[in-house]
Amino acid sequence: MERILYGDNQFFAVNHLSDSKSQALAVRFKDNEAIIRTLDHAREAGINTFMCTTHDRIAQICDIIRANPEKYKDFKIYPCMPYAHKYANAMTDLGIAGTIKQYVPGNLFGTMFKGGKAFISKDYVSIMELLIDAEMKMFKGIKTPVIFLQNVMTDLLLGLGMVDLLKGYHDYIITKYNAEPGYITMNMPKLLDTLEAAGISNPIICASINKVNFRMSGGKEIYEETLRTRKFRAIAMQVLAGGAIPPKEAIEYVSGLPNVESILFGASSKANIQNTVSTINNFDSNKV
């Protein structure tokens, strides 16, 4: 993985601190050209990996990337699935079964329901695989060397103890997509324990890691201890804690941590992208 990964929150009106800023972002990135222009700024700053949710808009961005193979020949996407709000909003309206019925393609689910019989393990694995395939469809022909499970899903399965499904995701990403599975989580130490117990060694884990303890479940100390003593490939996200920490201070902290392979960040202006990249590079080059 590259040292710096570029995220997509800013494109989809995700601002962890302000609903009004969220709305301003929605206005600013209404057109795909605005997204592409900003991605180009990131590329000019030397970032070639875009980590993004499987939002409907990303499908349109993928069309543009596919149409310009020369321009994007070194460009990689790390998909993160599922786009949770799509499902969460649908669940409030349709219930769990109704939501799966709506999003599992084809007739499989309808057939299963009509049968009126108990579901068997194969059915759940099929549902999971079909949902992954549906989410991955938009990336056809684009390099996706790492594919992530979003934190809502990772952490839901983690709390429920559905270890076989976390493992099932891992195995399917490797066999079907020839890619590395990654997990986004807000509960990094607990997830690592669980994945290791399931026989997954050296997993890719993307977690909130920042100076102010924001979304670091159990506390910063356990996170630092885990980074120091355990074997896994860490990606630090939310390093600015949504803007609560001044950028330089935030990056200094994360750069100083052991075992953080990559830093994920999102920024919407050219200047902020360039500043963030050069700040990370500066701290890295000063490291012994």
Add this chain to the structure above:
Amino acid sequence: MAVRVALIGAGKMGISHLSILGANSNVEVVGVCDTSKLVLGALQKYTQFPCYTNHSKMLDQAKPDAVVIAVPTKFHYDFVKDALSRNIHVFAEKPFCLHPEQSAELTALAESKNLVNQVGYHNKFVGTFQEVKRLVKEGHIGEVQHFEGEAYGPVVIKKKADTWRSDPSEGGGCLMDYASHVIDLINDILSPVKEAHGTILKTIYSSQVDDAVYSLLKLESGASGLLSVNWSDETYRKMSTSMTILGSKGKIISDANELKVFFKDQKCPQGYSKGWNVKYVTDLAGQVDFYLRGEEYSSQMDYFINTVTGESPNTINNFKSAWITDKAIATIKKSAKNQY
């Protein structure tokens, strides 16, 4: 010793509670009950939790200390009563009951049996709203004159097949399901709703229930305010709840992430100054041991478990507060003369 907890209803909220309970080292999940073959099958195959299809049977066999009830609203009354009558502590999802008389009866029953009782109005555990309450209750913005309570989100954005949420007799609709959060915040932060005027329950995509609620409220404190809630607004990515409060000494504008406070003069609480102040949930949210969807969901469940073990008082989101909210919902509903 771990608190023995059972779950009735493994839908969207129930599954989320179950995951949070499953991750809590002070909790032993002793049973999960649901009628969906799809969901129960998955829980049976992939988790360690004992599964049931009949809640009475589960309560009798699993003998939980506490139960989380997350079934459609119309079943709350019966299921909560079933649990209380077996001397089991209860956490119920919101809104509490379809009729305030039912809420009153359950409140009295829980209190008479000295059982822990809580309802899932999770906004009360959001750092910004907790700070708003503190600023108002300590009188820092003076006498409250007017407020606006709002919530918008993209739940029903086209005509779709009906579920219990689209049936008014089962507790569906924007007023019961969505606006109840805002009404509960108004009751708690400001004062209970006394009167509702000019209420519009507006149908947008649903055939039988309201998709938007607009109402002018008068509170017992004398403050007036506007309730404006719409769950068919797709300009929002997810539910966005906000409160604006105008007082004699200042003004508060807050959502779940950002708190803006204006003070008219220098006499303001520590950490604030004259003019505009902005605070973020990152400054105000407490640390949780397990995070899923938002700190507040873990915090409210931790609070419930701590109340069962006697470490917290049963003051936040108790049945009584949810009953007051049910009464306000009934008042608002009654004032809606016409469906638009």
